[in-house]
Amino acid sequence: MGFMQKKLFQAGLSLLLAFGVVFCGFCQPALALTDEQKLVTQVWRIVNRTYLDETFNHQNWASVQKKALAKPFKDHQSAYVAIQDMLQSLGDPFTRFLDPQQYRSLQVNTSGELTGVGLQIALNPETGLLEVVTPIAGSPAEKAGIRPRDRILKIEGISTEKLTLDEAAAKMRGPIGSAVTLFMERDGKGEWQVQLVRDRIALNPVVAELRSFPQGKSIGYLRLTQFNANASMELAHAISSLEKKGADAYILDLRNNPGGLLQAGIEIARLWLESGTIVYTVNRQGIQGNFEAFGPAMTHDPLVVLVNQGTASASEILAGALQDNGRAVLVGETTFGKGLIQSLFELSDGSGLAVTIAKYETPNHRDINKQGIKPDKLISSEPITREQIGTEVDVQYQAAVELLAKKSVVAGAT
Structure with missing residues (x-):
């Protein structure tokens, strides 16, 4: 870069x-x-x-x-x-x-690989508490049963109230094979302690499978776990492959995707849209910048997007763009509600500064910060394991399949 x-x-x-x-x-x-x-x-x-x-x-x-x-x-x-x-x-x-x-640690994350426990974390702006956005698939944190919205109260006995977001992350990073003890809290469960052994965390953002359709046709199932620098290219390759295999419709799973690069969200929206606004950005002068789709879309097939409370940031930009342009039907739960944009500045001594410089609005000028995006079909779900995602016990996925069976109610490119 x-x-x-x-x-x-x-x-x-x-x-x-x-x-x-x-x-x-x-x-x-x-x-x-x-x-x-x-x-x-x-x-x-x-x-x-x-x-x-x-x-x-x-x-x-x-x-x-x-x-x-x-x-x-x-x-x-x-x-x-x-x-x-x-x-x-x-x-x-x-x-x-x-x-x-x-600052160097954050730059390393662009490589698509890191060492740690595999937790994506955030400070809840309402409570100030350190929360799990989502554990990374296959990571030590996920294997230990940690879930989105769990609160991290202590790291190695140190209260997270005394730590910044970056200090908390630094304390959970470390050499492969080393251990870190977390003191956690969850609504309905109370408090508990867990020891995690750090490991290498692979950040492959795309899962793609061709699945059978109820009427003998095929569904292209795509799960996107984050918006890193490779996300758009990897998803484009996956769509191309599924098109060649004869996919008749698509499910794009953005559940527990905490976001990432704004540009990646815009590029992925362009894979699905022939034309139209993707997102507006608004700075303190109220000046609006906008990003447009200019086609051609990679597929015109019907599309359902799965979202939940862990769908945040760039995921919400993508979901909002597809919903407002009538390109997809959204299924699941109201999204996280993170509508602020930061830029990172490198300082004279090698340190860095992240600054909130703008907010975004969907094509229909919805400001979703702290409100989230409401799906077209609201389907609540109990927490499921990674292995259960996209199976018969995944009620949100099954609702998407049922919608695709009724093709007339699902948006496709026009």
């Missing part, structure tokens, strides 16, 4: 996001500043120029800078603390500072 290249990305509340990189140039004033003062001022300027909320959480942002620079910094660590204090005053858990090690 180019050092000077800038990409917007959908945050998804997930630490497995691939980040676009921006180097923000820093213009030196005549007054000589220490390296620590330069870093704090660089962060302040980026937020001042790009942050979504022009009121900066109803405070004087210039006064925040003045307070941060009031005392001399003895080292870089003290500057990092000052930066974190500045950002905390914004009241936005997604605008955050990453020290050089945390």
Whole structure:
């Protein structure tokens, strides 16, 4: 990825996001500043120029800078603390500072492989608690029975209330074969402790199968687990293969997909749409950018999209685009409701800064942040294992199959 290249990305509340990189140039004033003062001022300027909320959480942002620079910094660590204090005053858990090690760790995630327990996590903006967005398929976390929305109270005995999102993630990463102990909580179950042994986590985002259709035809079943840099290409290959095998209709499973790259969501929407708006972006000036589909779609066959409470971020952009354009019928549960966009800036000392710069709206101008997308057919489901997904015990999947049997009610490309 180019050092000077800038990409917007959908945050998804997930630490497995691939980040676009921006180097923000820093213009030196005549007054000589220490390296620590330069870093704090660089962060302040980026937020001042790009942050979504022009009121900066109803405070004087210039006064925040003045307070941060009031005392001399003895080292870089003290500057990092000052930066974190500045950002905390914004009241936005997604605008955050990453020290050089945390920044490098996030960049590693673009490779499609990492080492850890396989949990995608987020801070619940309502409660401030650390929650599981979803465990990665086949990971130690999934094998231990950890589910979406489970709360992580302690990591190695340290309360997560005292940790940032990135600090919590760093504590769960580590060498293959090493162990980490988590203290968990779940509604209806209470609290429990679990020890996980870290392993290599493969991030293959696409599962594709051709399945028999009730009337003797075939369904192309596609499950997308996240929107990484390879997701669009892998899904395009899968659709192409299923078309050649004679798929008559498709089920796209976005359940427990926490999101990822905004661009990947847009590219995948274009695989299904001949034309139409995919998403609008709105910054603090209210200026709307928009991304369009320009065709040709890879298939015109009927499509059902499966969604649930773990469907977030870029997944919601894709689901909203397909629903609003009449290309797909959505089945399942109301989605997570994450409609904010972050960009990542590389700072002068190798650290990073994630800033909420915009929000998105669906083609019909729905702002889904904290509200989510309601499916066309609401089907609740008890938690099931990975092995049960897409089987006869998967009631949401079975509802999708039944809809496809009634072809007249399922949207196809026109």
